[in-house]
Amino acid sequence: MTTSQLSDAAIQNLSKLFLSEKEEYLDDVAAAKIDNITVEMQWTRQTGPAWPPRPLSSSDDPVKRIVDGFKYFKTNYFDKHPHLVKELAQEQSPKFMVFACSDSRVCPSHILHFQPGEAFMVRNIANMVPAFDQLKHSGVGATIEYAIEELGSLWRDQEADVSSRKWFSSLAKVIAEAEGGSADFEDQCESCAREAVNLSLRNLQTYPYVQKAVSDKTLALRGGYYDFVNGIFELWELQSTISDPIIIQSS
Template identity: 50%
Template sequence: MYTLWIIIVPLLPFLKSIPTSYFVFGRILDRPLTNCFNVYLYLLISPYTVEREDMAKGSYEKAIVSLQNLLSEKEELKPVVAERIDEITTELQTTGCNSFDPVQRIKTGFYYFKTEIYDKNPELFEKLKKGQEPKFLVFACSDSRVSPSHVLNFQLGEAFMLRNIANMVPPYDKTKYSGVGAVIEYAVVHLKVENILVIGHSACGGIKALMELPEDGSESTDFIEDWVKIGLPAKAKVLAEHGDKTFKEQVKYCEKEAVNVSLANLLTYPFVSDALVNKTLALKGGYYDFMKGRFELWGLNFGLSDPCYI
């Protein structure tokens, strides 16, 4: 629990937007205001101060009200405090600690997209304005290192995607897994994708969690363990066929076998099986090894024919 003496940094935008401003010194205990340093702010511009203990007991809203009351009483402090706020803001932004600025990262990211992609591909974006016609539905892991758009160079409008822990596709269940079912139904029935690709990957934390599930069924997380249990058939097969291997090797086997479990689960969705029978849909499994920079691709035959290595 953080001990809040005075709320300062969260109020900077607020204080800049109001007619008057006032600060007393503040500090947040037990955790620095940035990743790199503790910030102590001093601005003793009046004999009137806010009692720190009272502020600590109050809520964020009470702090704002208290400051507003002080500001209304000390009209003459406007120019002094406005100048000091600018100094504090500059200090926080220029401290030499290589702090990460998420807002600036978002701005620069979109600026690059706008100038280098959007503005340079008017025909593509005119087409996308009219709708989408993706050829793929892709299931991939949420892992930040394995974005399919980068790994397979998917362009905008080319792949409808769902990313989750360990790239799992659960079996058909209108109650428990309706979110996943909605994605599959929309992609197959309405977008009429021609391919569903499930991509596993190396060093998958979700698969490692699956392999580490305790045999007694106990759980230590709210969602993760229950979710990765979708892959229990893969774990069972790996332990039966590769019980003599090291745990690290078993995890690698399971990373691929869990893809096959997801492909099998896709067959439990009526609109998927119907599309397969009508030959309007194909299911494919993939495995991206970012340790070696390799990609493996196979079909729904579950190893009956050789996979394609890229």
């Protein structure tokens, strides 16, 4: 039997067990569990594998929590579903664009059971979408335009070079080109993506309350980059130093 046939057979058997034995042998808790498992298997059969649950971590170290979380994802999702990973490495063609609140308790991927590549997401405070304005709210506007007009077509060939570069921060692009100007287009895109993270870390430090929290050691800033083709996650701390001043004296 194929995997699909085995899955269908398991669902049918669970359904029969639930219907025939619920009243005679099973208490309400066990019956509810069988019902939930049956529904989950049917859903997974239609939409693909479910995201793995968050691993339990006994460590209070936030960096270790991130590392442990990625290792769990790599083992339980990435390595187990290479066909899905391979498809996503070629392109993305999401059917949904979701605006959601940044509230940590409201995760669209979990609530709506989205799989990677299925939904393009924007999260902010109160999931607000401002009215169109060419001078204000450029971040949200660019996101909407990108999702509607460009998504799924930018990375197919190097002819997309001009249109894709406009989506990167100009400073990040300049730094990436300066450090790897002779590299091929894909390598430059990766360098630019990493440098965009560094730019965001620098921008975060322009907020007075972030500066104070970092100074008081109640907040630590980290940058991250996920290589979804090879299943590699990088986590780093932005190192910034102040050089010795050049002293200029009048003659």
